[in-house]
Amino acid sequence: MIQIGSKQPVVFCDFDGTITINDNIVAIIQHFDPPGWKTIVDDVIAERKSVRAGVGEMFRLLPTSQREEITRFAIDQVQIRPGFAEFLTFCKEQQIEFYVTSGGIDFFIYPILERFDIPKERIFCNTSDFSGSYIEILWPNACDDVCDNDCGMCKTKIIRSFSNSEYDRYIIGDSITDFAGAKLVEHVYSRSHLTTKCEQLGLAHVPYNDFFDIIRHMEAMKVGAASS
Numbered sequence: 001m002i003q004i005g006s007k008q009p010v011v012f013c014d015f016d017g018t019i020t021i022n023d024n025i026v027a028i029i030q031h032f033d034p035p036g037w038k039t040i041v042d043d044v045i046a047e048r049k050s051v052r053a054g055v056g057e058m059f060r061l062l063p064t065s066q067r068e069e070i071t072r073f074a075i076d077q078v079q080i081r082p083g084f085a086e087f088l089t090f091c092k093e094q095q096i097e098f099y100v101t102s103g104g105i106d107f108f109i110y111p112i113l114e115r116f117d118i119p120k121e122r123i124f125c126n127t128s129d130f131s132g133s134y135i136e137i138l139w140p141n142a143c144d145d146v147c148d149n150d151c152g153m154c155k156t157k158i159i160r161s162f163s164n165s166e167y168d169r170y171i172i173g174d175s176i177t178d179f180a181g182a183k184l185v186e187h188v189y190s191r192s193h194l195t196t197k198c199e200q201l202g203l204a205h206v207p208y209n210d211f212f213d214i215i216r217h218m219e220a221m222k223v224g225a226a227s228s
């Protein structure tokens, strides 16, 4: 049970490049290589285009007739970062709430996460519509009026719905798209570009390579309702 006065720990975990070793959207687009995708990526990186606009445009280059192939490719090429299953078990044991907050797409995220016991309502991602000729990405978690970033899947909106008066909030991520969330929460586990960004801007963070590192760190910090 949670002690009176203590806050409920909650984890917001990125998917691409965090739960998985690689970035699945990039892998799909590179593999199927539809004409025109590179310009879109350049525009997103140069911030001439929002992430939502760029991702939407890239998937609109892929015909829905390739649905099976694309889905199969995404599932087959994925590599899960070591310690992820153990981290989920750790969270259950320590009564730490665990959410996936991902800018990825449902058609690969749900099948990849199927083998892990994560309730569907705790997985936030974009969704997809294969009913037309080309893949259309839908945005059920788009930004609210507090966020003007046009995220597509607005991580900060989700994080803001967990008040810091009730929750002790942790983010696990790897990229620039996790930085806005990292600024909001009490604790940051970072890799790669997110670590660089945190260092540049002086934001407290704990670097990790895999989920075993995070388990060890949380154990040392006695994170979790069960151990408090």
Ligand code: MG
Pocket (backbone or CB within 6 Å): 014, 015, 016, 017, 018, 173, 174, 175
């Ligand atoms: Mg990522």
Ligand code: ZN
Pocket (backbone or CB within 6 Å): 142, 143, 144, 147, 148, 149, 150, 151, 152, 153, 154, 155, 156, 157
């Ligand atoms: Zn947003």
